[in-house]
Amino acid sequence: MQEGIVEGLRKLGLTEYEAKAYATLVGMGEATAREVHELSGVPRTRIYDILRDLGSKGFVEFVQGSPTYYRAVEPDSVMERLRDELVSCIDRSTNELLSLNLEAHGSSPVWCVRSKWGINNRIRDFLSKVERELVVFCRSPDLLIEHKAEMKKVPGLRIKVDRKEKFVGLGFEVQEMKEGAERFFKDYITDGTSNSIDALMIADDRSSIVVGTMGGERLAVIIRLPVVAMLQKAGWESLV
């Protein structure tokens, strides 16, 4: 049996035993508790309550007897129901949350974002709000690849990189910064934690976003203070 299928079913709310038993039963079509146990690896003495639970959840059917026979309910049917339940739960939650969320917010000019998705989300948002000009410094092509499509649409795009050869074939016009300037963006250590900056973007001399690893965790810092943005840009210009 594949490993991934169990993992997937667990994400959808089944336990490991339930996932194994159900997947096995789907594969066997019809089987006794013992057979499910043999193939799935679920302990024999537990297979009975597991199958009973699956029955209560609408995943399997059975025919009483000695031995009792079990079969899986058609997976597309079960999965469709699951999807409907989850989607309607999400829609409900979204509406409830939005009804709490009436007031305006985001007044603080600087925010940190921690998760990978959160960072990408922020970058997308940031890119979509550029009006005239975006200057970018970056040290790895990953970020440019990830946001290539949005980046292409940005007006006034200028990119500086540490070494040109890392960025060939991406379709971006990049400029290499001058000798010795890379020290501004080198890995450094503060308070015993190592920091490294992967990318810096400044939009319209107004807001900026810094992406990097600080103290062992990936972080993005969004700053919407024109003063700071101007200063950062001045530094950036000096990199030519």
Added chain:
Amino acid sequence: MQEGIVEGLRKLGLTEYEAKAYATLVGMGEATAREVHELSGVPRTRIYDILRDLGSKGFVEFVQGSPTYYRAVEPDSVMERLRDELVSCIDRSTNELLSLNLEAHGSSPVWCVRSKWGINNRIRDFLSKVERELVVFCRSPDLLIEHKAEMKKVPGLRIKVDRKEKFVGLGFEVQEMKEGAERFFKDYITDGTSNSIDALMIADDRSSIVVGTMGGERLAVIIRLPVVAMLQKAGWESLV
């Protein structure tokens, strides 16, 4: 704060504390850890790691300081991502399961179904496969109401009930069974467990389905043996 919103978020994979903190933060727009604690009821000494977790999951952003300020990422944005993740997980699982499910199955002629959804699913399937004739006995209008639409499409529909007055206004033509015949479907006790039958349907003299409560739990029994169906129908006919 509403109770339902926390319950909904928990179904989507958050813990109680996480759900409370996130919902609260959505409502406040921007707040310190303390404020979130006060409003959400999450213990103050736990609010810090909860908010950190929410950050790692992409639900909140923060600005370091003393005190650190937090804000919720826009709920529609977060929820949309969650939906995409779950739906793609379901699609993947469905495909993997179906690829295991190539062989034909369902050869056994009798099956029990336990869950509410499973029972309804079975009944829908059963009704959709009627070709010429469906005879129904039922003791409560619930089942007819639940499957009214499908039932209307069934050819050769004949319904017998215990007492006609319970079924007025449903748009079904029902026939009352004769005096004394209800004893066949009365609640009865076997092996110390009480059983009661809510409905019995027979399709094309071929297959039948019985819905009822047996030993304290709701159960449907599907039988695809023509012999049994014929016998059941003979009994049914005698109810006139």
Added chain:
DNA sequence: TTTGTTGTAACCAGATGAGTTACAATGCAA
């Protein structure tokens, strides 16, 4: 009777989450 199988029930151990306590560090006000 013996043996093996089916099915039930209980138990143990590890992980996780809810809720609490202790305490270091950081301000802030007198």
Added chain:
DNA sequence: TTGCATTGTAACTCATCTGGTTACAACAAA
């Protein structure tokens, strides 16, 4: 500066859940 409240960290307890095991009753076949 001292004293005090607040911020933030870390640990611990308790209950629940899940994975994994043991014991045993009921039953059928040999």
